[in-house]
Amino acid sequence: MPSNLKEKDNKIKKIMFLFFFILFLLIVLIISIFDTMEEYRRLPSLETSKKELSVRGDIISSDNFKIATSKKIYKASIDTRFLDTDKKELFVRLFSIYSNIPYKKIVEKIDESLKEPGNLVLSYNIDSKTAKNLKELEFKLRRLDVFKAIKVPGGKILRGLTVSESGEKRVYSYEKTLTPVVGYITKFETQNDKTKVKGIKGLERNYDKLLNSSKDGILSGNRDVLSYISFNRNSTIKQRVDGANLVLNIPLKLQKNNEMILDIYKEKLQAQEIIISVMDSKTGKILSLASSNRFNPEKIYQNDIPSLNVNAIEYQFEPGSVIKPIAISLAIDKNRIKKNELFFAYNNKGNVNKDGEFPKGAYKLDRFTIKDDHQFKKNYLTLDDIFIFSSNIGTLQLAQRLTGPEFYEGMKRFGFTRKTGIDLPYEKIGMIPKVWQFSANDKEKEDNVFKATVSYGQGMTSTFMQILKAYSAFNNDGVTVTPKIVSYVEIDNNKYKEDKIENEKIISTKTANEIKRLLIKTVTQGTGREAQIDGLEIGGKTGTAQIARDGKYQKEYISSFFGFVNDEKSSYTIGVTVIDPISTGKNWYYHYAAWSAVPVFKEIVKNLVRLNYLSPKNDIISN
Structure with a gap:
């Protein structure tokens, strides 16, 4: 055979060999891929869907701090049937490092599960950062063959470490701040x-539907061989929508500073509780609503139970003398008081003492004797005397000039026996006598005991917030405002405010200004003198009342100071109530409002100055 033909034949043989060799490799590769797909088959169908869990909305302070927020939590699980027991130690050590769960705890769970192998949840409460790390570990464990495939009819399956969303966790970053107003929650399991x-209490409860108005995200489509979803025009993509956010009128810094003041005074006064609030007199915006009794919503203990209620709206008590300006304003508004009129002090019995003072007044009403605490140096009182020295006898005489229906309707108009409209649940309304009880003796034009006692804050109950709302009229031309904690609701980056907040004209501007004058005089010359701060317009009224329990008055007291503070731009109505301050021993006088509620009021006003909510004319804060 010629050499050129032989050479040609060899080339053909080499090409044929190479062809069959490549074909062989291709067949082996196809078989290998097919076998791998069969061996690690995980999904029963081509179509799949995945949900992205939505979470509850946030509660945010006016200065943009998250008071309450929700974070996703994840669960990590394995199926111990697939765990290679020879590599159990390796898995436990790696999982403990990545999850920060104690080694011993993981070993105990796995050993218990291996007695009856199956699905095992290693943790339900993994944060998002740890979950991300564990998902990286999941791929490493596959490469290390920590889990082994199990034969099943039609092939093999393999299940390793699984990390998936398990729900949400409510986080209160500032712990006790703004409780009990912010409220607390409880957990539940979905289908x-x-x-x-x-939400169970507070804002969490009142806005529960809005906070939970969320929608889970959905991803659905066909899967590829690696279990990834491939998207096309037939796929479904819905982004998750979290619940609505609540943005408050309350700034975090002012709230925390006020709570610090309450903590100091609660210890000093040994009080059961101190409640304060600062409200914009014109708009009703609540800038601060604080209690000395607070709790951490994430860790509620047995001794926290008495602190769970918002006592500013849920605790009903006899308010005492802080009601006097309201009763007096009703008489003024009906023109029942003459200009420069004098009122008998009922203190002319007995002898004048060495200081020229008459005995304290004593007024007989049916079988009751009503007395004054202040000792006057004269037999007759002006309206200013009655007001600034808090005369029970003078106040009840003014109340008797109103008919029963006038007095009853006037008290209701000021907001008593009605909810204030504040955006908190479980608000109580207090109690006053019925209209017919106020009307007894109207025809005979004789004194009525119910009008008398209610006029100075006994024989009735109210809440702290009802009194605060009533006092807003004296600093707002006779108009009461509706207290509001939430400024607006934010849904999907859109802001929504309440359409209309009902404010109510309850007395004339002239009457409101007269009471305002008297409240200012009470601070400059009367029982509220310690509330003065240079450069600010401050007015207010003290009130001290005994606590009634089981129909009897106890040797326990509630001291209050309600009033206002104004500068050239801002106007605030402020209330302070001290429940059961010390009233024995060397500090027995602390139960008087002038020694308890008034100093707290002054510190709250100082806070407003320091944080630039108020600007005194001379920029000096009195000590």
């Missing part, structure tokens, strides 16, 4: 075994 939360 898909996800942990969700709902």
Whole structure:
């Protein structure tokens, strides 16, 4: 055979060999891929969907701090049937490092599960950062063959470490701040075994539906061989929508500073509780609503139970003398007081003492004797005397000039026996006598005991917030405002405010200004003198009342100071109530409002100055 033909034949043989070799490799590769797909088959169908869990909305202070927020939590699980027991130690050590769960705890769970192998949840409460780390570990464990495939009819399956969303966790970053107003939540399980939360008290309860108005995200489509969803025009993509956010009128810094003041005075006064609030007199915006009794919503203990209620709206008490300006304003508004009129002090019995003072007044009403605490140096009182020295006898004489229906309707108009409209749940309304009880003796034009006692704040109950709302009229031309904690609701980056907040004209501007004058005089010359601060217009009224329990008055007291503070631009109505301050021993006088509620009021006003909510004309804060 010629050499050129032989050479040609060899080339053909080499090409044929190479062809069959490549074909062989290709067949082996196809078989290998097919076998791998069969061996690690995980998904029963081509179509799949994945949900992205939405979470509850945030509660945010006016200065943009998150008071309450929700974070996703994840669960990590394995199926111990697939765990290679020879590599159990390796898995436990790696999982403990990545999850920060104690080694011993993981070993105990796995050993218990291996007695009856199956699905095992290693943790339900993994944060998002740890979950991300564990998902990285999941791929490493596959490469290390920590889990082994199990034969099943039609092939093999393999299940390793699984990290998935398990629900949400409510986080209160500032712990006790703004409680009990912010409220607390409870957990519940959805039909898909996800942990969700709902509000039980406070803002969490009142706005529960809005906070939980969320929608889970959905991703659905066909899967590829690696279990990834491939998207096309037939796929579904819905982004998750979290619940609405509440943006408050309350700034965090002012609230925390006020709470610090309450903590100091609660210890000093040994009080059961101190409640304060600062409200914009024109708009009703609550800038601060604080209690000395607070709790951490994430860790509620048995001894926290008495602190769970918002006592500013849920605790009903006899308010005492802080009601006097309201009763007096009703008489003024009906023109029942003459200009420069004098009122008998009922203190002319007995002898004048060495200081020229008459005995304290004593007024007989049916079988009751009503007395004054202040000792006057004269037999007759002006309206200013009655007001600034808090005369029970003078006040009840003014109340008797109103008919029963006038007095009853006037008290209701000021907001008593009605909810204030504040955006908190479980608000109480207090109690006053019925209209017919106020009307007894109207025809005979004789004194009525119910009008008398209610006029100085006994024989009735109210809440702290009802009194605060009533006092807003004296600093707002006779108009009461509706207290509001939430400024607006934010849904999907859109802001929504309440359409209309009802404010109510309850007395004339002239009457309101007269009471305002008297409240200012009470601070400059009367029982509220310690509330003065240079450069600011401050007015207010003290009130001290005994606590009634089981129909009897106790040797326990509630001291209050309600009033206002104004500068050239801002106008605030402020209330302070001290429940059961010390009233024995060397500090027995602390139960008087002038020694308890008034100093707290002054510190709250100082806070407003320091944080630039108020600007004194001379920029000096009195000590």
